[in-house]
Amino acid sequence: MPSFGTADEGLEIVTAPRLQLEHITKRYGTLLANDDVSLVVQPGEIHSVLGENGAGKSTLMKIIYGAVRPDAGVIRWNGEPVQIRNPHQARELGIAMVFQHFSLFDTLTVAENVWLGLSSRVGLKAVTESMQRKADEYGLELDPKRPVHTLSVGERQRVEIVRALLTSPQLLILDEPTSVLTPQAVDRLFVTLRQLAATGCSILYISHKLDEIRTLCHQCTALRAGRVTGTCDPMQETTTSLSRLMIGIAPPKLIHREPQPGALALRVRELTLPRHDRFGVNLERISLDVHEGEIVGIAGVSGNGQQELLAALSGEDPRPDPDAVELFGTGIGRMTAGGRRRHGLHFVPEERLGRGAVPTLSLALNLLLTRRESLRALGWIDRGALRRQTAGILDRFRVKASGPAAVAKSLSGGNLQKYIVGREIDAVPRMLIVAQPTWGVDVGAAAQIRAELIALRDSGCAVLVVSEELEELFEVTDRLYVISKGRLSPPIATSAASRELIGEWMSGLWPAEPEAAVGEAG
Amino acid sequence: MIELEPRPVPSLQMSVLSPLVALVITVGLAGLLFAALGKDPARGLAVFLIEPFNGTRALTELALKATPLILISLGLSLCYRSNVWNIGAEGQYLLGAIAGGWLALFVTDEAIGIHRWAFFPLVTVAGALGGALWAGIVAFLRDRFHASEILVSLMLVYVANLLLSYLVFGPWKDPHGFNFPQTVNFAPQTELPRLLPGMRVHFGFLLALATAGAMWAFMFRMHRGIQLQVGGPAPAAARYAGFSSRSALWTTLLLSGGLAGVAGAFEVAGPMGQLTPYVASGYGFTAIIVAFVGRLHPLGCVLASVLLSMFLIGGELAQSRVGLPSALSGVFQGVLLFSLLACDTFILFRLRWRRSA
Numbered sequence: 001m002p003s004f005g006t007a008d009e010g011l012e013i014v015t016a017p018r019l020q021l022e023h024i025t026k027r028y029g030t031l032l033a034n035d036d037v038s039l040v041v042q043p044g045e046i047h048s049v050l051g052e053n054g055a056g057k058s059t060l061m062k063i064i065y066g067a068v069r070p071d072a073g074v075i076r077w078n079g080e081p082v083q084i085r086n087p088h089q090a091r092e093l094g095i096a097m098v099f100q101h102f103s104l105f106d107t108l109t110v111a112e113n114v115w116l117g118l119s120s121r122v123g124l125k126a127v128t129e130s131m132q133r134k135a136d137e138y139g140l141e142l143d144p145k146r147p148v149h150t151l152s153v154g155e156r157q158r159v160e161i162v163r164a165l166l167t168s169p170q171l172l173i174l175d176e177p178t179s180v181l182t183p184q185a186v187d188r189l190f191v192t193l194r195q196l197a198a199t200g201c202s203i204l205y206i207s208h209k210l211d212e213i214r215t216l217c218h219q220c221t222a223l224r225a226g227r228v229t230g231t232c233d234p235m236q237e238t239t240t241s242l243s244r245l246m247i248g249i250a251p252p253k254l255i256h257r258e259p260q261p262g263a264l265a266l267r268v269r270e271l272t273l274p275r276h277d278r279f280g281v282n283l284e285r286i287s288l289d290v291h292e293g294e295i296v297g298i299a300g301v302s303g304n305g306q307q308e309l310l311a312a313l314s315g316e317d318p319r320p321d322p323d324a325v326e327l328f329g330t331g332i333g334r335m336t337a338g339g340r341r342r343h344g345l346h347f348v349p350e351e352r353l354g355r356g357a358v359p360t361l362s363l364a365l366n367l368l369l370t371r372r373e374s375l376r377a378l379g380w381i382d383r384g385a386l387r388r389q390t391a392g393i394l395d396r397f398r399v400k401a402s403g404p405a406a407v408a409k410s411l412s413g414g415n416l417q418k419y420i421v422g423r424e425i426d427a428v429p430r431m432l433i434v435a436q437p438t439w440g441v442d443v444g445a446a447a448q449i450r451a452e453l454i455a456l457r458d459s460g461c462a463v464l465v466v467s468e469e470l471e472e473l474f475e476v477t478d479r480l481y482v483i484s485k486g487r488l489s490p491p492i493a494t495s496a497a498s499r500e501l502i503g504e505w506m507s508g509l510w511p512a513e514p515e516a517a518v519g520e521a522g
Numbered sequence: 523m524i525e526l527e528p529r530p531v532p533s534l535q536m537s538v539l540s541p542l543v544a545l546v547i548t549v550g551l552a553g554l555l556f557a558a559l560g561k562d563p564a565r566g567l568a569v570f571l572i573e574p575f576n577g578t579r580a581l582t583e584l585a586l587k588a589t590p591l592i593l594i595s596l597g598l599s600l601c602y603r604s605n606v607w608n609i610g611a612e613g614q615y616l617l618g619a620i621a622g623g624w625l626a627l628f629v630t631d632e633a634i635g636i637h638r639w640a641f642f643p644l645v646t647v648a649g650a651l652g653g654a655l656w657a658g659i660v661a662f663l664r665d666r667f668h669a670s671e672i673l674v675s676l677m678l679v680y681v682a683n684l685l686l687s688y689l690v691f692g693p694w695k696d697p698h699g700f701n702f703p704q705t706v707n708f709a710p711q712t713e714l715p716r717l718l719p720g721m722r723v724h725f726g727f728l729l730a731l732a733t734a735g736a737m738w739a740f741m742f743r744m745h746r747g748i749q750l751q752v753g754g755p756a757p758a759a760a761r762y763a764g765f766s767s768r769s770a771l772w773t774t775l776l777l778s779g780g781l782a783g784v785a786g787a788f789e790v791a792g793p794m795g796q797l798t799p800y801v802a803s804g805y806g807f808t809a810i811i812v813a814f815v816g817r818l819h820p821l822g823c824v825l826a827s828v829l830l831s832m833f834l835i836g837g838e839l840a841q842s843r844v845g846l847p848s849a850l851s852g853v854f855q856g857v858l859l860f861s862l863l864a865c866d867t868f869i870l871f872r873l874r875w876r877r878s879a
Binding site: 314315316336337338339340341347349351354355356357358359360361365368369370372375378379380381383 | 743744745746748749752755756758759761762763764765766
C-alpha cells in the first residue's frame with residue numbers, strides 16, 4: 001500500500017529510541033498535569049502507560065500527538081529533538097492515535113469519515129478498499145458503507161483502529177482500546193498489535209486492565225498525580241504490585257455475598273420489536289427475568305441489539321406491547337422513561353454526555369433529569385436543596401468536580417460516570433438498569449461502582465447490567481444472558497458459566513432448548 | 523497566516539462582549555455609510571444614537587417601541603433555546619392584532635360601556651389567544667406531519683397579512699372612511715391606560731417588563747423551563763429523562779405565539795386605535811434579531827429591545843431630519859445581526875498567528 005506512507009521505515013536499523021520524553025512539564029493554571037515526566041519507547045516496543053483518571057495520561061498523550069504544547073521538556077523522535085506543533089505534524093512524523101472518545105462525523109459513512117481525515121489525495125473508492133483489506137487482515141468486522149450514527153460504541157472504536165492502521169504508523173497510541181471487544185476479539189487485537197510491533201512499530205498502550213498489560217506489554221510507566229511513580233516490566237509484576245504502583249494502595253477487594261433473590265421485578269416476555277432504521281437490529285422474542293436482590297448480566301458484542309433492548313426497557317422507545325415488559329406486575333411497555341421512573345425503574349445509559357447528562361448544564365441542573373426531590377409547588381426549583389442534594393451525591397460517590405455548579409462536560413469520563421451512577425443509586429431505585437457501568441473508567445472508580453452495584457443488590461434492589469466487558473460481568477453478576485443478533489440466550493448462573501462458553505454464546509450458538517442450559521436463579 | 527483555534531472552554535467573557543463589539547462594528551459601518559451618502563457622519567450618528575434618548579418624550583417613545591419587541595423576543599428566546607425555530611412571530615403578532623381589533627370593534631359597535639381597566643385584561647387575553655392559535659397551526663403541522671416549523675411559521679406570516687387585508691378592505695372597513703382600507707376608530711375606553719399623561723407609552727410596557735421577570739424565573743427557576751431547554755442541546759438526554767419533545771414543541775410555540783399576539787393586540791389598542799394594513803410593522807422579524815443580540819436571555823432581550831427600538835426611531839428621524847432613507851434602520855439591523863454572528867465565532871474559537879507550514 002504505497003499510497004499510505006511509511007510502513008517499511010520501521011525496519012531500518014535505528015539505534016536511537018523511537019520516542020523519548022525528557023522532563024515534560026505541563027501546567028493548567030494551578031494544576032500540574034505533567035510534572036517532570038520522562039519516558040522512553042524503543043522501536044517495536046509495546047509500552048503501557050498506567051494511571052488513574054486525572055493522573056496526567058491524557059495530557060501526556062496529547063503532548064505526544066501535538067494537540068497540547070508542553071511548558072517545558074524535550075521530545076526526541078528517533079533521536080532527533082522535535083517540536084510537535086499539531087496533530088497533522090504528528091501524523092506526518094508517523095504517530096497515529098486511537099482516542100477513547102471518538103472523533104467521527106455522525107452523518108457520514110465510515111469510509112467517508114476516514115477519507116476526510118486523510119491528507120493525501122486518495123479516492124474514496126481506494127480508501128474503502130484499503131479499509132476493507134486492513135479490517136480483514138486484522139480480523140476486525142467492519143462495513144465501510146454504514147453511516148457512523150448507526151454504529152455502537154464498540155463498532156466506532158473498530159473504525160478508529162482501522163483508521164489508525166491505514167496510515168502504517170511508526171508509533172501507535174491506543175487509549176483504552178479493548179473495553180468494548182469480545183474476549184476473542186481482544187485476543188485477535190493482541191495478535192494484531194504483536195504483529196505490528198514485530199514490524200518495528202512502537203505502541204503506547206493506555207489501559208487500566210492490569211491483566212491485559214501483563215500479557216501484552218514489554219514496558220510500563222506508571223503515573224500518579226502527574227508524576228512518574230515507576231517503570232517496570234509488567235510481565236514480571238503481579239496485578240497487585242502494578243495496582244499499587246498506580247493508585248498507591250492495593251485495590252479494594254469486592255466482597256461478594258450469596259444473592260438472596262426476592263420477588264420478580266422485571267419480566268420481559270416474547271418482546272419483538274422491528275428496528276427503527278435500516279442499520280438497527282430487530283429484537284426477536286426476547287424473554288428475560290430479573291428478581292429483587294440479584295444482579296443479572298447481559299453479555300454480547302456491541303451492535304447485537306443491546307441499544308434497542310435498553311431503549312425498550314428504559315422507556316426511551318415506548319413501542320413494546322404494554323404487557324411485553326412488566327415491572328412488579330405492571331405492564332410498562334408503553335410508558336415513557338419518566339413514567340417508568342415513577343414506578344421505581346432507574347437507568348444509567350451508555351453515553352454519559354448528551355444522554356445521561358446535558359453537557360452544557362451544571363451537575364445540579366443535571367440532577368433534575370431524573371430527580372425531583374428539590375422541586376416545590378408548580379415545579380419551582382429549591383436551589384439550596386438542589387445544591388445540597390448534588391453536593392451530597394458528589395461527596396458520597398467521591399466525584400472529583402469543582403462543585404454542584406460545574407458543567408457536566410468539565411468532568412472526566414470516570415467522574416461523570418460516578419456522578420450519573422450515583423444520581424440513580426441515590427434515588428433508591430427498586431430496579432436499576434446499567435449499560436457499560438465502567439467503560440473507560442479507572443480501576444479505583446470501577447471498583448467503587450461495582451461495589452455500589454453489589455451493595456444496591458444486597459439492599460434488595462433488582463439490577464440488570466448490560467456490558468461488553470466479560471470480566472466485569474463475571475465479577476458482579478449472579479446470572480447471565482447473552483445477546484446475539486437481536487435474540488437473547490437462556491439464562492445461566494454466572495458460577496456455572498465459563499469465558500469460553502459465553503464467548504461461544506456471543507456468536508449465537510446456544511442450546512435451542514432453554515431448559516437445557518438454565519442455571520436456576522435461586 | 524491567521525488560524526482559528528478552538529478554545530478549551532467557551533469564553534464567557536466573549537459571549538458578553540460579542541454583542542458590544544457587534545454594536546461598535548455596526549456604528550462604525552453606519553458612520554462610513556453616512557459619509558458615503560454625503561452626510562456628516564457625526565450628525566447622522568447623533569440622530570441614531572443620541573436623539574432617541576433625548577428628553578422625556580423621546581424616552582417614552584423608545585419604551586413604546588420596545589414593548590412589542592420585548593414581548594415577542596422573550597417568547598422567541600424560549601423557542602430557540604428549545605430548538606424550535608419559530609420565525610413567523612410576525613404572523614402571530616398580526617393575529618393578535620386582529621383578535622384585539624375584533625374585541626375593540628365589538629365594544630365600539632355595540633356601544634358597550636366598559637371601563638378601560640376592565641378592557642385591558644380582556645384585550646390581552648384576546649391577543650394571546652389569537653397569536654397562540656396561529657402558532658398552534660405550526661405546532662399541529664409539525665407534530666402531525668413533521669412539517670418544518672421554519673417554513674410553516676414563515677409562510678403563515680403571508681396568510682396572516684392577507685387575512686388582515688381582507689378584513690380591512692372588506693367586512694371591517696369603515697363605511698364612512700372614504701374607502702380607505704381601515705376600520706373605524708375604536709371607542710376611547712378601549713385605549714390602553716397610559717403610563718404618563720400626554721405620552722403614548724402605556725401599561726403594556728410594564729407588563730412586558732414583568733413578563734421578562736416571569737420568563738427569567740420560568741427559564742432558570744422552574745423545572746418545566748429547564749425541561750424545555752434540555753431538548754435543544756441534548757435531545758437524547760430529554761428522551762432519557764422522559765421529557766416529551768411534543769410537549770416542548772406545543773408549549774414553546776403556544777407561549778411564543780401568545781406573547782407575539784399580546785404585542786399585536788397592544789399595538790392596535792394602544793398607539794394605533796384602529797386596524798389598518800400597516801399594523802404589519804416587522805416587529806416579529808426584528809424580534810428575532812433582538813433575541814439573538816440579547817443572548818436568548820430575558821434580561822438581554824429587554825436591553826436589546828431598547829437598542830433595536832433606538833435603530834427604528836433613529837431610522838425615522840434620519841429620514842425627517844437628515845433626509846436619509848428610512849430603509850437604513852433595516853440595513854443597520856442586518857449589519858448588527860451579521861456582526862454578532864461573526865463575533866460569536868470567538869466564543870468557541872480564538873485567533874492564532876501562525877507561520878504557514
